Amino acid sequence: MLTRFTKIATVRRAPQLLQTARFASGGSRTAFTNARDIWGGSQFDITTPAEAQALKELVSTQQATQAAFLKKFPQSAVEVQRINAVHAQALADQNPPLRVAVTGASGQIGYALIYRIASGAVFGPKTPVILQLLELPQAMNSLKGVEMELRDCAFPNLVDVVLTDKPEVAFEGVDYALLVGAQPRTKGMERGDLLLKNAEIFSAQGKALNTAAKGRDTHVLVVGNPANTNALIASRNAPKIPAHNFSAMTRLDHNRGLGQLAEKLNCGVTDIHNFMIWGNHSATQFPDISHASLHGKPLSSLLDNDWVVKTFIPAVQQRGAAIIAARGASSAASAGSSLIDATRDTHFGTFGEVTSAAVCSNGEYGVEAGLFFSYPVIYANKSWSVVTGLPQSEFAQQMMKATEAELKSERDAVAKLLPK
Numbered sequence: 434m435l436t437r438f439t440k441i442a443t444v445r446r447a448p449q450l451l452q453t454a455r456f457a458s459g460g461s462r463t464a465f466t467n468a469r470d471i472w473g474g475s476q477f478d479i480t481t482p483a484e485a486q487a488l489k490e491l492v493s494t495q496q497a498t499q500a501a502f503l504k505k506f507p508q509s510a511v512e513v514q515r516i517n518a519v520h521a522q523a524l525a526d527q528n529p530p531l532r533v534a535v536t537g538a539s540g541q542i543g544y545a546l547i548y549r550i551a552s553g554a555v556f557g558p559k560t561p562v563i564l565q566l567l568e569l570p571q572a573m574n575s576l577k578g579v580e581m582e583l584r585d586c587a588f589p590n591l592v593d594v595v596l597t598d599k600p601e602v603a604f605e606g607v608d609y610a611l612l613v614g615a616q617p618r619t620k621g622m623e624r625g626d627l628l629l630k631n632a633e634i635f636s637a638q639g640k641a642l643n644t645a646a647k648g649r650d651t652h653v654l655v656v657g658n659p660a661n662t663n664a665l666i667a668s669r670n671a672p673k674i675p676a677h678n679f680s681a682m683t684r685l686d687h688n689r690g691l692g693q694l695a696e697k698l699n700c701g702v703t704d705i706h707n708f709m710i711w712g713n714h715s716a717t718q719f720p721d722i723s724h725a726s727l728h729g730k731p732l733s734s735l736l737d738n739d740w741v742v743k744t745f746i747p748a749v750q751q752r753g754a755a756i757i758a759a760r761g762a763s764s765a766a767s768a769g770s771s772l773i774d775a776t777r778d779t780h781f782g783t784f785g786e787v788t789s790a791a792v793c794s795n796g797e798y799g800v801e802a803g804l805f806f807s808y809p810v811i812y813a814n815k816s817w818s819v820v821t822g823l824p825q826s827e828f829a830q831q832m833m834k835a836t837e838a839e840l841k842s843e844r845d846a847v848a849k850l851l852p853k
């Protein structure tokens with residue numbers, strides 16, 4: 434099943450034409466809607482003279498409406514000119530649209546995420562987006578509801594929406610792929626079975642990314658659990674996309690840690706620097722305050738070590754379970770929000786600030802190369818670098834080894850789905 438606003442062939446060119454129409458007609462929302470309707474019908478090829486004629490008519494209708502308005506309210510002429518100039522400038526400043534795929538788009542996290550992407554919260558107000566949403570066949574109806582609400586929001590930056598249950602359609606030409614959808618653990622399911630089931634999903638999606646996505650410029654952020662190992666599988670099945678462009682999300686764990694530290698220290702979350710998560714997005718992760726500071730003071734001098742080891746670290750590790758116990762459902766708003774943070778940082782950079790992401794290890798800190806391991810990272814120019822050279826205590830080294838061992842055992846369990 435496949436539904437979308439416009440035929441895929443026209444989608445690529447539509448944004449530029451949409452902008453042309455908006456520009457030519459003064460950029461009003463009516464022009465936007467009319468132009469979209471003309472292309473949405475796609476009764477003609479958008480590069481033909483017929484299309485040019487349709488645009489011309491659209492523009493002249495807009496101009497006639499504006500002229501009629503000015504005849505009635507001549508005192509508004511200066512204001513109308515000013516608005517037209519602002520629109521023209523805004524359009525001149527716009528970036529080309531980005532194609533963003535979201536899998537599991539009608540799930541809990543999808544619902545917390547998609548509207549914020551469309552609103553400009555990730556790529557900013559100057560970058561229009563085309564959302565390419567993937568769901569299972571049985572969830573397409575619910576996805577249709579998500580699309581209806583997207584339309585109802587009338588987001589100016591949302592150029593188009595593609596709904597599909599086929600990964601290669603969802604990933605066509607994408608700049609960003611946010612892999613959220615995954616098989617949940619059901620009653621009686623062993624951890625090994627869950628790993629294998631998800632390994633199959635992420636292996637298929639990796640292959641689809643390899644054939645359909647933009648390629649070297651595509652960035653893939655994995656949220657679906659077990660996120661680190663799913664990222665490894667997707668990456669290994671998508672050799673055309675550099676492994677460097679894949680990551681698994683530990684930003685939620687990072688944000689959880691910051692939230693708890695800020696509460697304890699009675700400060701703002703942005704006052705704390707150099708906090709980091711190491712390892713797996715699981716209960717073996719190592720939330721590490723040993724390099725963190727508040728207004729230049731080491732956190733280790735402000736916090737009781739017993740509280741850090743016995744309360745803080747387990748609380749961050751077990752936060753997901755605590756949310757389920759309290760809410761009766763797993764974290765969704767915070768996961769969606771953290772994915773927004775992680776994607777925005779990938780796109781714009783962190784300006785020197787340290788954050789956490791599970792990236793393909795090059796052996797930093799003695800971790801086996803090739804594992805997707807959460808490190809302290811800095812983003813710049815759509816690329817990350819691991820912060821190296823941090824001294825590690827014996828306790829830290831033990832924590833690192835434990836989480837690395839878990840990642841190795843996950844990798845070994847899915848070895849047959851990992852092309853060499």
Ligand SMILES: NC(=O)c1ccc[n+]([C@@H]2O[C@H](COP(=O)([O-])OP(=O)(O)OC[C@H]3O[C@@H](n4cnc5c(N)ncnc54)[C@H](O)[C@@H]3O)[C@@H](O)[C@H]2O)c1
Binds near residue numbers: 567569616682683768
């Ligand atoms: N990395 C993190 O920090 C983090 C945090 C929270 C949740 N998660 C994980 O994110 C995933 C999604 O969580 P959720 O709460 O949105 O779950 P959910 O069950 O509400 O939604 C998942 C959606 O994915 C869809 N789906 C399943 N398999 C799919 C496939 N092969 N292709 C496309 N869609 C598919 C389902 O139909 C469903 O709509 C889970 O695996 C969860 O454990 C990760």
